[in-house]
Structures are given as C-alpha cells and as structure tokens.
Amino acid sequence: xxxxxxxxxxxxxxxxxxxxxxxxxxxxxxxxxxxxxxxxxxxxxxxxxxxxxxxxxxxxxxxxxxxxxxxxxxxxxxxxxxxxxxxxxxxxxxxxxxxxxxxxxxxxxxxxxxxxxxxxxxxxxxxxx
Amino acid sequence: xxxxxxxxxxxxxxxxxxxxxxxxxxxxxxxxxxxxxxxxxxxxxxxxxxxxxxxxxxxxxxxxxxxxxxxxxxxxxxxxxxxxxxxxxxxxxxxxxxxxxxxxxxxxxxxxxxxxxxxxxxxxxxxxxxxxxxxxxxxxxxxxxxxxxxxxxxxxxxxxxxxxxxxxxxxxxxxxxxxxxxxxxxxxxxxxxxxxxxxxxxxxxxxxxxxxxxxxxxxxxxxxxxxxxxxxxxxxxxxxxxxxxxxxxxxxxxxxxxxxxxxxxxxxxxxxxxxxxxxxxxxxxxxxxxxxxxxxxxxxxxxxxxxxxxxxxxxxxxxxxxxxxxxxxxxxxxxxxxxxxxxxxxxxxxxxxxxxxxxxxxxxxxxxxxxxxxxxxxxxxxxxxxxxxxxxxxxxxxxxxxxxxxxxxxxxxxxxxxxxxxxxxxxxxxxxxxxxxxxxxxxxxxxxxxxxxxxxxxxxxxxxxxxxxxxxxxxxxxxxxxxxxxxxxxxxxxxxxxxxxxxxxxxxxxxxxxxxxxxxxxxxxxxxxxxxxxxxxxxxxxxxxxxxxxxxxxxxxxxxxxxxxxxxxxxxxxxxxxxxxxxxxxxxxxxxxxxxxxxxxxxxxxxxxxxxxxxxxxxxxxxxxxxxxxxxxxxxxxxxxxxxxxxxxxxxxxxxxxxxxxxxxxxxxxxxxxxxxxxxxxxxxxxxxxxxxxxxxxxxxxxxxxxxxxxxxxxxxxxxxxxxxxxxxxxxxxxxxxxxxxxxxxxxxxxxxxxxxxxx
Numbered sequence: 001x002x003x004x005x006x007x008x009x010x011x012x013x014x015x016x017x018x019x020x021x022x023x024x025x026x027x028x029x030x031x032x033x034x035x036x037x038x039x040x041x042x043x044x045x046x047x048x049x050x051x052x053x054x055x056x057x058x059x060x061x062x063x064x065x066x067x068x069x070x071x072x073x074x075x076x077x078x079x080x081x082x083x084x085x086x087x088x089x090x091x092x093x094x095x096x097x098x099x100x101x102x103x104x105x106x107x108x109x110x111x112x113x114x115x116x117x118x119x120x121x122x123x124x125x126x127x128x129x
Numbered sequence: 130x131x132x133x134x135x136x137x138x139x140x141x142x143x144x145x146x147x148x149x150x151x152x153x154x155x156x157x158x159x160x161x162x163x164x165x166x167x168x169x170x171x172x173x174x175x176x177x178x179x180x181x182x183x184x185x186x187x188x189x190x191x192x193x194x195x196x197x198x199x200x201x202x203x204x205x206x207x208x209x210x211x212x213x214x215x216x217x218x219x220x221x222x223x224x225x226x227x228x229x230x231x232x233x234x235x236x237x238x239x240x241x242x243x244x245x246x247x248x249x250x251x252x253x254x255x256x257x258x259x260x261x262x263x264x265x266x267x268x269x270x271x272x273x274x275x276x277x278x279x280x281x282x283x284x285x286x287x288x289x290x291x292x293x294x295x296x297x298x299x300x301x302x303x304x305x306x307x308x309x310x311x312x313x314x315x316x317x318x319x320x321x322x323x324x325x326x327x328x329x330x331x332x333x334x335x336x337x338x339x340x341x342x343x344x345x346x347x348x349x350x351x352x353x354x355x356x357x358x359x360x361x362x363x364x365x366x367x368x369x370x371x372x373x374x375x376x377x378x379x380x381x382x383x384x385x386x387x388x389x390x391x392x393x394x395x396x397x398x399x400x401x402x403x404x405x406x407x408x409x410x411x412x413x414x415x416x417x418x419x420x421x422x423x424x425x426x427x428x429x430x431x432x433x434x435x436x437x438x439x440x441x442x443x444x445x446x447x448x449x450x451x452x453x454x455x456x457x458x459x460x461x462x463x464x465x466x467x468x469x470x471x472x473x474x475x476x477x478x479x480x481x482x483x484x485x486x487x488x489x490x491x492x493x494x495x496x497x498x499x500x501x502x503x504x505x506x507x508x509x510x511x512x513x514x515x516x517x518x519x520x521x522x523x524x525x526x527x528x529x530x531x532x533x534x535x536x537x538x539x540x541x542x543x544x545x546x547x548x549x550x551x552x553x554x555x556x557x558x559x560x561x562x563x564x565x566x567x568x569x570x571x572x573x574x575x576x577x578x579x580x581x582x583x584x585x586x587x588x589x590x591x592x593x594x595x596x597x598x599x600x601x602x603x604x605x606x607x608x609x610x611x612x613x614x615x616x617x618x619x620x621x622x623x624x625x626x627x628x629x630x631x632x633x634x635x636x637x638x639x640x641x642x643x644x645x646x647x648x649x650x651x652x653x654x655x656x657x658x659x660x661x662x663x664x665x666x667x668x669x670x671x672x673x674x675x676x677x678x679x680x681x682x683x684x685x686x687x688x689x690x691x692x693x694x695x696x697x698x699x700x701x702x703x704x705x706x707x708x709x710x711x712x713x714x715x716x717x718x719x720x721x722x723x724x725x726x727x728x729x730x731x732x733x734x735x736x737x738x739x740x741x742x743x744x745x746x747x748x749x750x751x752x753x754x755x756x757x758x759x760x761x762x763x764x765x766x767x768x769x770x771x772x773x774x775x776x777x778x779x780x781x782x783x784x785x786x787x788x789x790x791x792x793x794x795x796x797x798x799x800x801x802x803x804x805x806x807x808x809x810x811x812x813x814x815x816x817x818x819x820x821x822x823x824x825x826x827x828x829x830x831x832x833x834x835x836x837x838x839x840x841x842x843x844x845x846x847x848x849x850x851x852x853x854x855x856x857x858x859x860x861x862x863x864x865x866x867x868x869x870x871x872x873x874x875x876x877x878x879x880x881x882x883x884x885x886x887x888x889x
Contacts, residue, residue, distance in 0.1 A: 012652055012656060014656045014660075015652065015655055015656040015659060018656055018659035018660045018662075018663055019659050021659075021663045022659055022662050022663050022666070025663060025666045057648055086647070086648045086649075086651030086652045086654075086655060087648055089694055108651075109651060109652065109654075109655035110651050110654050110655045110658065110686075110690050110693075112658070112662075113658065113659060113662040
C-alpha cells in the first residue's frame, strides 16, 4: 500500500522529528519536516503531500501566511490542511478535540498522539486520500 | 396701887381718926380693886388681903371706941362680919387665882423654846428656866441663881452683856431683837436673838433686867446664804452684757443691771430704781413696751420677744431683741415684769455678712455650668446649685433637707449616689468618677469629683460633689476617635484598593502573559509528549520500570497542561454568552459530570432544588465549569467522604455588604429578587485566616499536584461576569463550608457582555 504523505510545517525541529517518528512508527505514513516556513511552499511542490500539518506561531511567515499562500495557488487550493498549534486547547465538544475556526480545523499540539492521529486520519478520509 | 400714894392731909391731925379713915379707905379700896378687877393676879391677891384686913380692923376699932349700944353695935358687927366673910372668900379666890398664874408662869418658863432669865440690879441671876441652865451647862436652874455672866462666859462677852444691862437699868429702855454671835456649850458656834428688858418692881422702879434668847443659827445661815446668793446674782446681773431689768406693775424699776443703767444714761443702777422707762427713753421706744407690759401683767401673754431698732446717741442704729416675762411671787401672783434687752447688731451684721457670703457663693455656683451639691453625713442635701436643679428637674426647696431616696425617682441612681458618698466618708479621700445620666431622655456624660468637707477639727461633716458635663468633649473625642478609625479604615481600604489594583494589574499581566506563556510552555510539552509516545513504542513489554517511568512522565505532562489550561481560562478573553436558563438545569449538568468521581470518593449528594425558580441569565458551560469546580472542591475538602448538599432557592437580597467588591455592588442591590445556588459540604470548613485569601490566584490548600490555585479565582470571575456573587463561607451550623452563587432573577441587561469590559 502506498504510504500517505504528510508534510509537517513547524519551526520546532524537536517536535517535528518526534511527531515524524511517531507517525512512522504508527505505520502507513511518509513524513517530511519543514522547520522554515519560508520553504514550506517549495517543499509542498516537491514533496506533494496528502495533508499538511501547519503550526500557527512561527517566525517570519506564520501559519496563517502559509495557509494563505497555499490557498492563493489554485493547484493547491484543495490540499487538506490541519492546523496543529499550541494556541488552542482540545475542543472538549468534539471527539478528536478539533476546533473549526475560519474554515480550518485546529488541533492542540498538546493532545495525545492518538487524538492527533485520529484527527489526521479523519481529514485524509474526508479528502478521499 | 396708886391709891396708896395719895393720903388725905386731915388724917395727920387726929391719928386715931386718921387711922380709922385710912383703914376704911384701904378696905374700900381693896374691895374696889377686887370689884374692878386688877390686871395682875398678884395685885388682886394683895388688894383682897389688904381690903379684908382693913375691914376687920376697922370693925374691931369701931366696936371698942364707940361703945354704942349693943343692938346697934351688933347690927353693925354682923354687917362687918358678913363683909369680912365675904372678903375672906374673895381672898381665897384671889390666892387660888394667884397659884394658877404661878403654874402658868412656871409652865411658860419650862416649855418655852427660848432661854429665859431674870437678873437683879447687879446682873445676878434671879431666875432662869431649864433651857437657860442647859445652855449654860448648869445642872439645875437653881444652880445659876446669884451668879453672873462672868461665871459662864469670857470677860469680853460678859462685859458686853453687863454693859447692855446697865444701859437698860439706866434708861429703862429695852433692847429688842439683838442678834449676837454665840458659842454654845457643845462647841458649836451660832447665832442668838436676844430681847433684853427692864425688870420693874410694883412701883415701876427698875430693879433688874430680864430677857429671852433664841437660837437663830439656822435662820441666820439661811439669811447669809440668801445674802450670798443675792450678791452673786447681783454680780452676775451687773456683769451681764445684756440689759436686765425688773419692773413692778407700775412700771417702776425694781432691779436694773449696770449695762441697763449705762444704756439708759443713768449714773448707776440705783439711780433708776423707782423710776419708769419714760424717765430715760423717748416715747417712741417705750410706747410699745407699755402695751406689752399690760398684756403680760394681765396674763394675756406669757412672753414677749420683740426685735427693734434703737438709734444711740451717736446716731448708730442697734438691733435690739427684747424678751419680757411676767414675774410671779410665791403665791403665783404677777408682781412685775422681768426683762432683758440684747443688742444683736453684731450678730445681725455677722449673719447678714454670712448671708451675703452665702449668696455670693450660691451665685457663683448657680452661674457655674457644673452640677454642685453638698450633703450631710446622713445624706440630706445641705446645698445644691442651679445646675443640679436643672439636671434633675427639681427645685432646691424640694431638695434641701431631703435624701437622694426622697427626691430621686430612680431608686437605683439614689442607691449608687449613697454608695459613692459612703465611699468618700469612709476613705476620707477625693473620689473622681465618670458618670452617665439621662437628662431629658438623652445620655449625658459627667466628670464628677466627690470630696469630703471637714470642720475645724478635721472631722468630715459633709460630702461635696461637682459634676461637669463633658458630653460634648466626650462626643468630640468619640467622633475624633471614630474619624480616626474611619481614617484608619479608609487608609486600610485604600491600601486594600491599592492591593486590589496591584492584584488586578498582576492579574492583567498574568492574563497577558498567560497566552504567551501557555503557547511557549505547551510547545515543549507537546514535544515531550511526542517523545514519550515514541519511547513508549520502543520499550519492550517486559521492561516495566521503563513503562512505569514513561507513565509518570505522561502524568507530569498532564499536570503541566492543566496548569496552562487554567492560566488560559483565567485570562481568557473569549466571548461570554448569556441566555435565560433554569438554574436547576446547570446544577444537574454539573452533577452529572462529577457524579462518578464523587461516588468513587464516598460522597453522598443530596439535592434540595427549588421547584418553581425563575430563570436566570447564564452562560451555561461557564457556570457549569464553576459548579464542577465547587463540587470538586467540596469533595476534596472531605478526605474521608461525606455529604454534599446542593440547594437552589429564590429570595430577596438582604445582606449586600459594604466591602463587597465594587463590581458586585453595582449589580446586586438590596431587596433584589435573586436565585441562590449553594454547595454545602460536611468537611472541616475554611480556617478564618484563609477566608480572605481563597480567591487569590494560585492560593491553594491542596497538596502539590492536586490544585492549581486558579479554580476559585476563575470561578469568581465567571460569576461576576454573570453580574452575580460568589461567596465562600463556613456553615452557620458549623458543619462545614458553604459556597453560594447569587444571581439576579431579572437581570438588567440581557445578551452579550465582553469579559474584558465587564472586568474593567
């Protein structure tokens, strides 16, 4: 089975490395990290991920700017995005703790890996991946 | 007896004829005397004898010489014999009478209480009575006969007596009522009253003396005593400064003293005797006295006391008090008036001066704002001032001479006064007091001093009291103190406000920091979480130590996340949405969330929910969060389990406290219609020292890792955003703690409120 490609855009290399390791350990994922938001778009073009996990608070271009760039490119307009940020708490009202804000799903970085994984899989499924 | 001295001259010419005539004359004279009755029995006896003898001799002589015929002679003789018998009979009667008289005389001599004596011309005792001989210490009266005074007395006394007797014999004059000092036979000295008289013979010639002496010692002593007393009285009267007088019913002076004489302008008291007041005093002065005298003499008045003014020669006025009483003799008859005039000018002046002094003192006291009184040892008022009258509403005329018990309506006050007086009397010291009295129904404060008043000998005779109304001063002090207290309080409030401000600023800073901090902390937390997740995959199943370590680390992360979440909640500026809801529904939702945990910890939940409660404006999730927080707190307070009672009810607000937070005050007002939600536990309650701190962020009594210290601060803020009030108290029944949320049943504003705005 072809692995699902996930692109992690976050300025915290320690976090992305660990998340990547966990996702890979979970199996079925090919994960690439981008710790410099300015390189995010190029990386999308080169890696062609099935889902982007984007942090919000980043130096230079923040998560919002990255999302805006992606949405500006019509070829990428449908690329599934999951905002993975420490800014929000887990939404207690949703099963996977996700919050929808401005049309984007937000999930708390501090959520259990299981929940993050559940959230990723949900959005992949929605995107028909 | 004079008839014998006058002999007719023709008798000398013829002796026989003369003899016959003389005999006849004598006989007739004797009979005549008998017939007429001489005064003295001896004389009568002598006259009888002489008469009878003369007649017998005459009849015999006539018979011998005349020689007449026997018939005539017989008739004549018979007549003479008859006359002679008659004369003899008379002579016998006279003798008998003479003997009777002698018995009388002897009885008189024997029984008379005086000494009687008769002396001859040479002062030799002729006859003395028994009394006399006893006095002269002679056994029998006859033993004294022929003796003289020289035989019994010393020469000078005897010579004096002899001199008296010679004088009597020479002049024929009696010495009557002579009082002599005498020494009696028993050595007693005394006084003798003697009457000495000439003793005459029948022809009236003085042939001696006789006398009578009586012992008048007692009388003389009485007289001397009287004399002494009279002199003493006289001296007394004369030395008396008051004017004393005694007047007879005719207003003539009988007695006046020197003072009286001087006053009347007389040279001596004697000059006034026998004269009347009018002779010395002007009519103006005496007029009234006359009427009074008449009243006294008539028995219409028993005493007269009158004060009047007399102007003396120098024109000086004198106040005189005249006292007069009737004077009675031994038979109780009014025989005059005894009176006394006293010049009382000095007394009157002294009294006037005293009165003036007292008046001034009273005036000073009356014009003093103090309450002044003076009481005797027995507690009767001697003096009070106007302040006293006004304070107690009593006139001084009512108070003076009375005790506190008599005049004060409040017996307890009277008792208290008496106690204090007693204290002063017993200690003899000044007693300062603070007293409170109700004057016109208002309490007044008095600074009182009670003190002993002492006489010249240092004895306490009265208790004085001076009370000054210090109510104003006290009130000023009180108000100053209150002001000071208020100031201190204001200062404290200010400090508290400042602290609150600092706290608020701190909160805001914390709020501002929180989101940043939360983000910064959450990132590493997330990273560590990821790392742990990864490690957990790599650790072999059998390595329990490693697995356990990873679990501990995960719990650590959970704790850190909880703290961060609390911080974020506290500083959350998220929107707040109020909707009308039933308070009970919030309670039920919250209970369902913690039901499992409570049961697990052995806590029983009792619901006492009001049935028809009004709706309140609620942000359901937020208030639910608050309730969950309170329920968990309650559960954690009861380590060994217990009962949590959740109660809802509506009421009218009656206890908005002054020091409630400003925000609360602006929302909840007295008498507001409110709904209360209470959570009661059966734990140990909240220690007093913690009551004020429990809302402070990060204040917690829970063990590390159990509480963040943010729960109550956040809860309170949420309730305040509901325009309500959150209180944490100890239950009145002492069973544990009580948390109460008070929300307005009719909120003034419905809809959205921005938390930031509400908080500012």
